[in-house]
Amino acid sequence: MSDDPNISPVNPLPPAVVALVLVIMGIEAAFSLGMRGIIGGPEAIGWRLSAMQSYAFSSEIFWWMVETGQWPVEHLIRFLSYSFVHGGVTHALFVCVFVLAMGKMVGEVMGDLAMVIIFMLSAIGGAVGYAVLIDSPVPLIGGFPAVYGLIGAFTYILWRQLSLVGAQQSRAFSLIAFLMGAQLLFGLLFGGQKDWVADLCGFATGFGLSFFLAPGGWARIRSTIRRD
Numbered sequence: 001m002s003d004d005p006n007i008s009p010v011n012p013l014p015p016a017v018v019a020l021v022l023v024i025m026g027i028e029a030a031f032s033l034g035m036r037g038i039i040g041g042p043e044a045i046g047w048r049l050s051a052m053q054s055y056a057f058s059s060e061i062f063w064w065m066v067e068t069g070q071w072p073v074e075h076l077i078r079f080l081s082y083s084f085v086h087g088g089v090t091h092a093l094f095v096c097v098f099v100l101a102m103g104k105m106v107g108e109v110m111g112d113l114a115m116v117i118i119f120m121l122s123a124i125g126g127a128v129g130y131a132v133l134i135d136s137p138v139p140l141i142g143g144f145p146a147v148y149g150l151i152g153a154f155t156y157i158l159w160r161q162l163s164l165v166g167a168q169q170s171r172a173f174s175l176i177a178f179l180m181g182a183q184l185l186f187g188l189l190f191g192g193q194k195d196w197v198a199d200l201c202g203f204a205t206g207f208g209l210s211f212f213l214a215p216g217g218w219a220r221i222r223s224t225i226r227r228d
Contacts, residue, residue, distance in 0.1 A: 013104055014103065014104060014107035014108065015112060016103070016113075017103035017104055017107055017112075017115070020099050020116070021099055021100060023084060024086075024096055024099070025092060027051075027085070027086075028092035030047065031048040031051070032089055034047045034048075035047070052141060054074075055084070056082050056140060056141045057078045057127040057130065057131075057139060057141075058139050058140075059130065059134075059135050059136055062127075062128075062131040078127070079124045080120055080123050080124060082127065082139075082140050082141050082142070083123040085141045086141060087141060091142055092143075095142060095143035098144075098150070099119075099143070099147060099150070102147065102150035102153075102154050105154050105157070106118065106153045109157050110153065110210070110213055115150070115153075117213060118150060118205075118209050119146045119147075119149060119150060121149070121205055121209060122145060122146045122148065122152065122202040122206045123143070123146035123202065124205075125145070125201050125202055125204070126140075126144075126148070126149070126198035126205065127140060127198065129197060129198055129200070129201025129202075129204075130145075130195065130198035130201065133197050133201070134194050134197050136193070136194055136195075142195075144199050145198040145199050145201065145202030146202060148179075148199040148203040148206065149202040149203065149206030149209075151175060151176060151203055151206065152202070152204065152205065152209075153206045153207065153209070153210045153213075154175070155172050155173060155176060156172075156206075156207050156210035156211070157210070157214070158171070159172035159173075160214070176203055179199075180196065180199075183196045183199070
């Protein structure tokens with residue numbers, strides 16, 4: 001046991017995790033307070049709807065850009081901005097809970113910058129997968145594809161740790177299997193959208209990026225290439 005009186009009894013959160021949560025909840029607080037008429041005046045009631053129209057990811061807009069070869073900035077930002085616009089307080093809170101849990105573990109192992117890169121690129125990967133695989137007319141909102149990217153990075157960390165101790169590496173995928181199973185069951189019982197495809201693509205993006213962003217990742221890749 002350490003005798004250092006300055007050691008905090010609480011393991012602090014990485015600053016990038018705190019920043020992401022503050023941004024998500026700050027935006028949600030503005031929408032919620034505006035809807036209740038507490039801030040922003042009468043026009044604030046429509047802030048959430050306006051944000052969805054301007055910042056949600058749209059498969060239709062994506063394919064329009066692909067077909068025309070035009071990539072205006074106001075539409076390119078949708079690949080990431082959709083992950084900061086949520087359908088309500090509960091939606092945003094669940095995202096923040098996962099960011100706090102997964103972001104903390106990923107940030108402590110890979111660092112703040114890698115964690116943020118995984119969060120953002122997983123959001124983009126989830127959006128592209130959503131457009132390419134199902135081409136749904138329903139706009140995509142919410143941070144779950146990005147969160148699933150953090151889950152992918154966490155799965156990679158477990159996968160590597162299990163390999164080092166000679167344990168069965170497939171156990172690392174228990175969390176994503178449980179979450180996907182829960183989504184499937186919920187969809188069968190209550191119906192729902194196909195945004196789970198974006199979540200799964202976000203997971204795959206986060207897991208894949210971890211091969212490069214995890215400590216020693218580039219060295220392992222170079223070593224593998226040289227052996228081949």
